[in-house]
Amino acid sequence: MQKLFEYNWKVREEWFEWCKQIPQEELLLQRSGGLGNILHTLLHIVDVEYSWINAIQGKPDFELDFAEFNTVQSVKTISDLLQKEIRTFLQAWLEEMDEEKVKVSWSDKFYAKGEILRHVIAHEIHHVGQLSVWSRELCLKPVSANLIGRELYSVS
């Protein structure tokens, strides 16, 4: 599971690099799908990941004010910051936690911790697929989505 987080973070980092070639107004231009623009789709990925990982740990919910994040650097900064905390959490992850149930503040239901991790993983990959179409529509090569052969950070 950790390896899929590592993959997502590596791809995310490359998307931040990709963004640097695009003017800010293009990054915030309204598009079909995702969160409606490139930059806030990236911020949404960060926000959702952190909210769920907080919820697993019984920590209070966390909401980002999207209006405050209008540059690549601001999104990358919050992403890097929250990633450090998530990495610490994942390092302590044990297989037997997979089926443990937690209640999250934005739902009445209980969810298995492992299901939450899988949700967060799939959520990012899905939105990155959307970025790749927008990239092609801008006639730009998207970041590679290949997991195979990609060098990853070591989580542990």
Add this chain to the structure above:
Amino acid sequence: MQKLFEYNWKVREEWFEWCKQIPQEELLLQRSGGLGNILHTLLHIVDVEYSWINAIQGKPDFELDFAEFNTVQSVKTISDLLQKEIRTFLQAWLEEMDEEKVKVSWSDKFYAKGEILRHVIAHEIHHVGQLSVWSRELCLKPVSANLIGRELYSVS
């Protein structure tokens, strides 16, 4: 790992259902990104999944002739057929196989079996993200990508 395959297959099934509301020419219409159209992006997902799972098992490579698959039903039929075989393979998957290396016919490199599985999982989710943008561009609601709370098949 199996649960992410289950998730992908459930989402794929829903995309086949989604396709039924679209005229065939729209499913094959040239678009930016992915395999260039909706139907062949779905077929590509099926093709890549099966090729890698075959490779893990040391079976010969398998190539689909995309020109033969121009209807939703034809893509769904091959998807269902190959999925049965893959399900059997996944039922026999053991954690200790994760680091075992295999050589695949289309590369000189050796890859860890677990890395291949993660690649296949991420590959499908990524392409489905692309389908979701094309769906919005057609002013249609895409299939939900939510993993959380989704009822899945039982693989084991």
